[in-house]
Amino acid sequence: MIHIGVAQYLGSMVNGLAYSEAAEGNVFVDSMPSKPDRAVTVYITGGSEADSLLPYDPVAFQVVTRCESGTLWALTMWASIYSLLHGKRNFTLPDGTYVAFMLATHASPVRLGADANGRSEYSLDMRGEVVNVTTERPSLGS
Secondary structure: OOOHHHHHHHHHOOOOEEOOOOOOOEEEEEOOOOOOOOOEEEEEOOOOOOOOOOOEEEEEEEEEEEEOOHHHHHHHHHHHHHHHOOOOOEEEEOOOOOOEEEEEEOOOOOOEEEEOOOEEEEEEEEEEEEEOOOOOOOOOOO
């Protein structure tokens, strides 16, 4: 799944981020835990209709950055993630997902407001295409 691979990728590529399935890091998938204050979560948000003949699928995901009451870390992290992902083409995520391209759907952060603990949250919405060969669709070389 694209959001898991992206979370792993962010944890390995962005200074100050660490992905861990055991919750020791600060990059998460599909759920923003109450701690730590400075965190990033990648949520799957779907995608548009897939073609039945082409071996790739449109995908969409959201990256939410959060920090304590100030906004500097969340905005700086948003900018780092945007710089890393927007326009990226033809690469493989750590989970093996091959990405044809990724694009941000907004060129600036979307302010989500404060969470229940008063921490600032910002969103980066992304879309792209990933190779997804199925039983009924050919591979790229076919």
